Amino acid sequence: MIEAGLETLRHAGLRGLGLRELARAVGVSASAPYRHFADRKALLEALAASGFERFVAAMAAAREGMPLEEELPAMAMAYIRFAIDNPALFRLMFSAEISPYRDTALKQQAAAAYATIAVAAAREDKAEPAEVAVICWSFVHGLAMLVIDEQILGVAHTDPEPLLRKLTRSFVSDIRAGRRKTG
Amino acid sequence: MIEAGLETLRHAGLRGLGLRELARAVGVSASAPYRHFADRKALLEALAASGFERFVAAMAAAREGMPLEEELPAMAMAYIRFAIDNPALFRLMFSAEISPYRDTALKQQAAAAYATIAVAAAREDKAEPAEVAVICWSFVHGLAMLVIDEQILGVAHTDPEPLLRKLTRSFVSDIRAGRRKTG
């Protein structure tokens, strides 16, 4: 039930999200979250776990019905779009503030997210599946980060979708060219 | 002179760096920084600008004396190494908290940093120099981010250098394969 209220915040909250701020957004007193979570960290972990869940679902949905060779670019776009639509949540999910070593639910969801990209990426090079997975992950993560941190200039105020699509397609085709001989 | 003191903090400070914390690290009272900076934001901007300066210098030094085709991987490694050595500063430099539109020194240094990578990357494809630059930037930025946010598991506690070098080389060779026909 708190979860449901927090959904709203995910789209809104851009500042460093705290317990009190979240409680306020849900329309509840500052101490109410302690009914459901041990402390601030546990709350953030639950939030991040739930974020990963939606993240995985978004990528899976993007892949749905695509021909095999379209899966990787489609998932990459879903990755970036998720970051743009939920910048605060995305940053939280990948922040070192959260420890996937404590919260097992979070650990599972984060692993599932990585597996989702890795499976699609690994198809590009069966000889070095882990390597190509990390390379693809780095590219897509970096592009997402640069966009939400407003480092890719001139993009922030227009629709970035076409540019991002073009970059993603070019990257994937470069990877394929590089892996054709090796793989 | 405060700048000099802050150098020390760049390697140390991992938490959200604030004015008081910085002053403390420099060994100075909390109000002393106001002699030199208008407010917290101005201090962070100056810090980020100075960070970019060292960042550019590190990449230039890495390129020094390298054969042309080694420049891009060497600079990529310098990029990642800088992030690992100065995680807090690196995050600050690329955070949206800082506005390059207000502080012109920061704007210049950030542009210089981008230009440094872009020039080396653009050599890989003269037909689409801007595109290949953003792709290289995204990859290297993403890899750096994933490492400092401890997302690339098992790497944090051993020497990550060989793995990162391998990934960087593979990425560059993929890009070259993809650009051979197009460029």
Added chain:
DNA sequence: TGTACATCAGTGAACGCGCGTTCACTGATGTAC
């Protein structure tokens, strides 16, 4: 059907804390005569 009780989400006041910022000040350094 009605009363007694446990459960439990949420309240609101209070705490100690570190933050960014201000203010009047001190004390050292350099310059003018």
Added chain:
DNA sequence: TGTACATCAGTGAACGCGCGTTCACTGATGTAC
């Protein structure tokens, strides 16, 4: 060479603020007899 004065980096106390967290509480809901 010595005195008078301006400059200026730094001090330390104080402010208001929002934070995370605790605590005794209220009030609604569901269950037992």
